[in-house]
Structures are given as structure tokens and as C-alpha cells.
Amino acid sequence: MESELNTYALITGGSSGIGKALAMELASRGYDIAIVALPNTGQKEVSQEIKSAYNVNFKSLELNILDQGAISQISAWVVSEQMNLQILINNAGIGYAAEFDSLEGSFISTVIDLNIKATTLLSHAMIPFLKKQRQSYILNLSSAAAFYSMPYKSVYAASKRYVLDFSSALREELSSFNIGVTAVCPAGVITSNEIRERIKAAGYMAKISALEPSQVAKEAVNAMIKRKAKIIPGKMAKLISWTRFIIPPGMQRKIIAKNFRKAI
Numbered sequence: 378m379e380s381e382l383n384t385y386a387l388i389t390g391g392s393s394g395i396g397k398a399l400a401m402e403l404a405s406r407g408y409d410i411a412i413v414a415l416p417n418t419g420q421k422e423v424s425q426e427i428k429s430a431y432n433v434n435f436k437s438l439e440l441n442i443l444d445q446g447a448i449s450q451i452s453a454w455v456v457s458e459q460m461n462l463q464i465l466i467n468n469a470g471i472g473y474a475a476e477f478d479s480l481e482g483s484f485i486s487t488v489i490d491l492n493i494k495a496t497t498l499l500s501h502a503m504i505p506f507l508k509k510q511r512q513s514y515i516l517n518l519s520s521a522a523a524f525y526s527m528p529y530k531s532v533y534a535a536s537k538r539y540v541l542d543f544s545s546a547l548r549e550e551l552s553s554f555n556i557g558v559t560a561v562c563p564a565g566v567i568t569s570n571e572i573r574e575r576i577k578a579a580g581y582m583a584k585i586s587a588l589e590p591s592q593v594a595k596e597a598v599n600a601m602i603k604r605k606a607k608i609i610p611g612k613m614a615k616l617i618s619w620t621r622f623i624i625p626p627g628m629q630r631k632i633i634a635k636n637f638r639k640a641i
């Protein structure tokens with residue numbers, strides 16, 4: 378039996394894409410679900426889907442996690458709702474494909490704040506709750522982009538490298554508290570039509586390694602339960618990720634630049 382009675386999984390950005398798939402996957406395994414998502418982004422639909430399919434509790438908090446005081450608000454919510462928090466999933470994140478110097482400074486800040494700062498500070502705030510359980514888990518959404526320097530996704534790839542390194546360091550620190558920390562490193566995941574088009578434009582390798590959110594969620598949760606350090610979902614994506622050990626870094630950057638230039 379994987380789950381304990383009435384233990385919650387808290388998922389940021391849980392009302393759509395990979396976050397929603399993770400919520401459905403964990404509900405199917407008997408976990409109660411708490412999602413934090415931007416206002417009016419489908420919380421009602423997720424609630425209905427989960428409640429009609431699974432006998433679990435569901436709570437949601439409409440919140441922009443970048444707002445001043447948002448992290449404290451999430452902590453207060455966990456306390457006031459008396460959640461036994463067993464799983465934290467830092468899923469909310471933002472990506473793009475564009476020339477660095479064409480980006481607005483405010484957009485660059487959002488990428489860093491959401492992908493790096495929110496993941497770090499929410500982990501920090503939730504660890505005291507996770508320590509109360511006999512065993513618990515943190516699952517952080519990194520990306521296969523974390524393995525490369527990525528022209529045209531420079532800030533995104535570097536932010537996901539941070540998530541990967543932060544997760545593996547934290548994993549070591551928290552092992553004595555029986556808190557597993559796993560980083561998920563998906564290649565393209567078809568979460569919207571825009572991403573479907575971006576994957577198509579990025580070429581053959583991107584197309585053959587792309588996955589549905591439900592498959593990513595299943596593999597990610599399996600890896601989290603097994604307390605793996607990281608997981609690259611999908612056989613093709615795993616295989617392709619090995620090229621980083623074979624192709625020299627300079628050549629990798631040129632190939633990536635050529636492919637992503639087509640996608641912008």
C-alpha cells in the first residue's frame with residue numbers, strides 16, 4: 378500500500394497540463410489532492426473529474442504563487458485545512474523559445490521567479506509539514522533541457538538545471554528525515570496546441586520523444602515512490618538524452634540552435 382490514510386499531495390499549477398495529470402495519477406492511487414493554481418484556470422473541472430472517478434478529498438487554492446506573501450498563504454492554508462502533507466509537487470513553471478535579447482525584462486524575471494524562486498521557497502516552507510510524516514516526497518519539475526546549454530531557451534534551460542541540482546542536493550540533506558526528492562526531466566510534453574506546434578517545429582528528435590501528460594505523470598510518480606534522484610520519462614527521450622555524453626558540447630549547442638531557430 379503506497380498511501381497512508383488521508384495524506385495529501387499538494388501540486389502547484391495542478392489545474393492543467395502535467396500538473397493536472399499528476400493530480401489524476403495520485404488520486405488514482407488513493408492520495409487526497411490539494412492544488413494551487415492561478416484563478417479561473419480549471420480548478421472546478423479538475424475537482425469534478427477527480428471526485429467522479431476517485432474516492433479522495435480535493436481542495437484547491439486560487440493563487441498566483443508569485444504574489445507577495447503567497448508562500449505564507451500556502452503554509453497557512455495547509456494548517457487551516459489540517460492537511461497531512463505527504464507529497465509536494467513543484468510543477469508550476471514557464472517555458473518559451475525566443476532570442477534572449479528579444480525578451481522583456483519582466484518576462485525573464487517571471488521565468489526565474491516561477492521556475493527557481495517559487496520552487497525553492499515553497500520547498501523550504503513545506504519541509505516542516507513533510508517531516509511530520511513517517512515518509513514523504515518532493516517531486517520537482519525540471520526538464521530534459523536541464524542537460525544542455527540551450528540557445529533560444531537560455532534562461533529556461535538554466536533555470537531547469539538549477540531545479541535539477543537543487544533537487545539532488547536536497548535529496549541528500551533530507552534522506553535522514555525519510556523525505557525523498559525526485560527531479561522529473563521530461564522532453565516535449567503535449568500539454569497544449571501551442572506546445573504541439575513548438576515540438577513539431579523543433580524537428581524530428583523532438584517529435585519522436587514527445588509524450589502525453591498522463592504518461593509523464595505515471596512514470597514520475599513511480600520514480601518518486603521509488604525515491605529515484607531523477608527520471609526522464611519515455612524510452613525515446615531517455616535514449617536521446619544519452620547523446621549529451623557522446624556529442625561534444627560545442628556541437629550540441631550548434632545543433633540545438635539550428636533546431637530551435639526554426640521554432641521561434
Ligand SMILES: NC(=O)c1ccc[n+]([C@@H]2O[C@H](COP(=O)([O-])OP(=O)(O)OC[C@H]3O[C@@H](n4cnc5c(N)ncnc54)[C@H](OP(=O)(O)O)[C@@H]3O)[C@@H](O)[C@H]2O)c1
Nearest residue numbers: 390392393394395414415418441442469470520565566568
Ligand atoms: N510541456 C512541456 O513540454 C514540458 C517539458 C519539460 C518540462 N516541463 C515543465 O513541467 C511543468 C508543467 O508544464 P506544463 O507544460 O504542464 O504547464 P503549462 O501548460 O505550460 O502551464 C504552466 C503551469 O504553471 C502554472 N503557473 C504558471 N504561472 C503560475 C503562477 N504564477 N502561479 C501559479 N501557477 C502558475 C500553470 O498553472 P495553472 O494550472 O493555474 O494555469 C500551469 O499549470 C513546468 O514546470 C514546465 O516547465 C514542461
